[in-house]
Amino acid sequence: MIIIEPKTKVEFEQYYDLRWRILRQPWNQPRGSEKDEKENESIHIVAILEGKVVGCGRGQFNSSTEAQIRYMAVDEDFQGKGVGTKMLKALELRLKKKEVKTIILNARENAVKFYQKHNYKIIEKGSILFDVIEHFKMGKEI
Ligand SMILES: CC(C)(COP(=O)(O)OP(=O)(O)OC[C@H]1O[C@@H](n2cnc3c(N)ncnc32)[C@H](O)[C@@H]1OP(=O)(O)O)[C@@H](O)C(=O)NCCC(=O)NCCS
DSSP states (O other): OEEEOOOSHHHHHHHHHHHHHHHTGGGTOOTTTTOOTTGGGSEEEEEEETTEEEEEEEEEESSSSEEEEEEEEEOGGGTTTTHHHHHHHHHHHHHHHTTOOEEEEEEEGGGHHHHHHTTOEEEEEEEEETTTEEEEEEEEEO
């Protein structure tokens, strides 16, 4: 498995498709809802296994020192096998190189333990997405 920044058209297509399948489709959200206006200015990461994108994540810049990790998703068949950990580390490394000091994120309830394992602390309870998904604002100094 390789962890890289997507470059080709196919890699980006598979990346957004995975985002949609894992983070949007289960809540009946349309294609297109998996993207926002910060795509062009963000750092993207994908995990590729045998030519297929099986994991993805994004780091966006909120200010010169604060970044936000969003859209972390691993294909259902590959969850719990360390893919998320590798991608998170790769994103943190890249953000650190850009002089980022703090990373924040809004973790879905099911992902809080994953981020706690990587030393993110809960800052406050966040919003509810699609009427059902609880979020927790978390953060970490890097
Ligand atoms: C959350 C997610 C990105 C984590 O990636 P992953 O590849 O499954 O995580 P890893 O295998 O690297 O897990 C690292 C550790 O966190 C733990 N962990 C991961 N997900 C967990 C969960 N839902 N509950 C409890 N622990 C969890 C693992 O047990 C593992 O600990 P270990 O090393 O002691 O075994 C992935 O499970 C996912 O895509 N989930 C669905 C979408 C989602 O909720 N995305 C996050 C939006 S904020």
